[in-house]
Amino acid sequence: TQLLEQSPQFLSIQEGENLTVYCNSSSVFSSLQWYRQEPGEGPVLLVTVVTGGEVKKLKRLTFQFGDARKDSSLHITAAQPGDTGLYLCAGFNAGNNRKLIWGLGTSLAVNP
Amino acid sequence: EAGVAQSPRYKIIEKRQSVAFWCNPISGHATLYWYQQILGQGPKLLIQFQNNGVVDDSQLPKDRFSAERLKGVDSTLKIQPAKLEDSAVYLCASSVGLNYGYTFGSGTRLTVV
Numbered sequence: 001t002q003l004l005e006q007s008p009q010f011l012s013i014q015e016g017e018n019l020t021v022y023c024n025s026s027s028v029f030s031s032l033q034w035y036r037q038e039p040g041e042g043p044v045l046l047v048t049v050v051t052g053g054e055v056k057k058l059k060r061l062t063f064q065f066g067d068a069r070k071d072s073s074l075h076i077t078a079a080q081p082g083d084t085g086l087y088l089c090a091g092f093n094a095g096n097n098r099k100l101i102w103g104l105g106t107s108l109a110v111n112p
Numbered sequence: 113e114a115g116v117a118q119s120p121r122y123k124i125i126e127k128r129q130s131v132a133f134w135c136n137p138i139s140g141h142a143t144l145y146w147y148q149q150i151l152g153q154g155p156k157l158l159i160q161f162q163n164n165g166v167v168d169d170s171q172l173p174k175d176r177f178s179a180e181r182l183k184g185v186d187s188t189l190k191i192q193p194a195k196l197e198d199s200a201v202y203l204c205a206s207s208v209g210l211n212y213g214y215t216f217g218s219g220t221r222l223t224v225v
Binding site: 086 | 116152153154155156157160167168203205210211213214215216217218219221
């Protein structure tokens with residue numbers, strides 16, 4: 001059973017378009033992290049959200065944690081080719097704070 | 113600060129051979145993780161250390177995989193003997209402690225032929 005469901009699994013868009021990636025669960029998470037992974041490299045932490053309803057912005061990226069802390073979204077405005085990569089969400093389940101649960105990722109391709 | 117160092121970067125071996133990967137975490141990071149990642153998928157935790165003790169190795173195939181972190185700093189992951197399905201990227205990560213964000217190394221891409 002996959003505790004964190006990411007959608008879409010694949011996304012191919014043109015430069016300048018906006019997009020949203022979703023991370024959903026039926027479980028409550030005490031915190032949730034978003035990573036971006038480029039080919040041949042390890043994942044890089046983008047942001048951690050902790051409070052239900054929290055919104056964090058990182059330049060053109062906007063991250064939101066659901067009010068019930070069961071879901072999160074990543075919105076990219078005016079996507080650029082440099083945004084291409086695998087976006088992974090991961091969270092600490094409220095019932096087991098020692099183990100990070102990972103989604104399967106959203107593979108994003110931004111075409112020039 | 114220096115990042116998480118991993119070596120080798122690439123490794124090609126024949127099935128039934130042995131292989132070892134090395135990881136040096138960020139200085140002061142108590143928690144170290146080894147992950148296996150199949151192309152295009154999320155990472156799968158193999159083993160988690162807190163200092164030199166094992167916190168979680170429930171998904172480590174213990175009949176062929178072993179890992180150690182003897183002095184609570186760097187770590188080695190070994191596969192003996194390797195199978196074709198072990199072909200993957202092996203990622204090492206470290207964090208200040210439990211419940212903190214992870215810093216990953218660049219990984220070792222293993223191909224078993």
